[in-house]
Amino acid sequence: MSRAKTEYRYEKLTWPEINEAVELGKVCVIPCGSVEQHGPHLPLDVDIVCPQGIAYGAGRQVPDKMLVLPPYWYGYCGHVMDFPGTINGHFENFIRSVLDVTKSLAYHGFKKIILLNGHGSNMPNLDLVARRTNLETDAECVCCGWWNLLTVDKNFLPSWRESKFPGGCAHACELETSLYLYLDGDNVRKDKIKNGTISFNEEESPFMWVDLFGAGAATVISWTSSYTATGVLGEAELATAEKGRRVYEEAVKQLSRFVTWFADRPKDQRKLRHTKAPTMPMPWGQESIEAAPRPAARSNGKKANGKKAVKKSR
Numbered sequence: 537m538s539r540a541k542t543e544y545r546y547e548k549l550t551w552p553e554i555n556e557a558v559e560l561g562k563v564c565v566i567p568c569g570s571v572e573q574h575g576p577h578l579p580l581d582v583d584i585v586c587p588q589g590i591a592y593g594a595g596r597q598v599p600d601k602m603l604v605l606p607p608y609w610y611g612y613c614g615h616v617m618d619f620p621g622t623i624n625g626h627f628e629n630f631i632r633s634v635l636d637v638t639k640s641l642a643y644h645g646f647k648k649i650i651l652l653n654g655h656g657s658n659m660p661n662l663d664l665v666a667r668r669t670n671l672e673t674d675a676e677c678v679c680c681g682w683w684n685l686l687t688v689d690k691n692f693l694p695s696w697r698e699s700k701f702p703g704g705c706a707h708a709c710e711l712e713t714s715l716y717l718y719l720d721g722d723n724v725r726k727d728k729i730k731n732g733t734i735s736f737n738e739e740e741s742p743f744m745w746v747d748l749f750g751a752g753a754a755t756v757i758s759w760t761s762s763y764t765a766t767g768v769l770g771e772a773e774l775a776t777a778e779k780g781r782r783v784y785e786e787a788v789k790q791l792s793r794f795v796t797w798f799a800d801r802p803k804d805q806r807k808l809r810h811t812k813a814p815t816m817p818m819p820w821g822q823e824s825i826e827a828a829p830r831p832a833a834r835s836n837g838k839k840a841n842g843k844k845a846v847k848k849s850r
């Protein structure tokens with residue numbers, strides 16, 4: 537049997553196997569993170585280890601449905617540069633280079649892509665990458681923060697979370713520390729685990745507060761060093777490897793479910809609603825509704841038909 541069906545690590549396939557993986561309609565999952573401070577007790581790679589661990593877990597459950605790409609390491613961290621070790625990807629470079637990956641996948645024939653994000657401040661940037669992928673290629677792309685997988689089942693969070701809301705789970709917190717303890721406990725400096733507060737949360741403003749699972753309606757997001765002394769935002773002392781195991785298993789379960797559903801969902805179709813058809817290509821690098829001519833359409837001498845091409849795409 538070809539490895540295309542059983543291998544979930546993208547980079548372990550050969551090019552003929554990639555052709556088969558495209559035929560299988562596999563969903564591509566790109567773990568996206570950052571190299572960033574996570575307090576005195578967690579290493580700099582938390583935002584990589586967490587989404588990659590979850591993506592690999594799902595890959596092992598549904599290897600015939602998905603491929604996990606090598607992680608994208610360097611995220612948007614400009615606001616964290618007052619802490620040593622943090623690497624910032626300029627937001628334009630970051631958006632462009634993740635877009636390069638999604639466009640490469642779309643070009644080769646993968647039409648379903650998930651950006652599995654591990655770093656909160658990547659969200660607005662990766663949301664734009666996903667939107668642009670949807671408008672500038674014929675693939676469908678979605679951005680999902682891994683922690684949001686824990687909200688699919690409404691009963692899950694209350695079943696383990698002990699830290700206060702808001703603020704107990706934000707960064708290097710009860711959640712991230714638990715998952716890292718489970719995935720790579722030897723690399724946690726267990727003697728240095730200490731709670732940390734978010735100073736503006738302490739003001740108890742109805743407008744300005746943060747948590748991984750919600751935020752105030754009007755929250756100023758500025759320099760990290762202006763609202764935390766240690767870089768720990770949340771109640772890390774409540775973290776356990778057992779909570780990490782439960783979080784891991786729930787996230788893997790929900791990601792596997794989503795991949796399975798997304799893989800088979802037909803793409804929603806566009807329809808040109810102009811009475812008079814536009815006479816120029818769509819600007820901004822966005823796809824016109826008439827898709828580009830395909831090699832097959834050229835070789836039989838037929839003019840590429842927009843409708844046909846659109847129908848063909850998954």
Ligand SMILES: [Zn+2]
Pocket residue numbers: 574582583654655656707708712
């Ligand atoms: Zn983090």
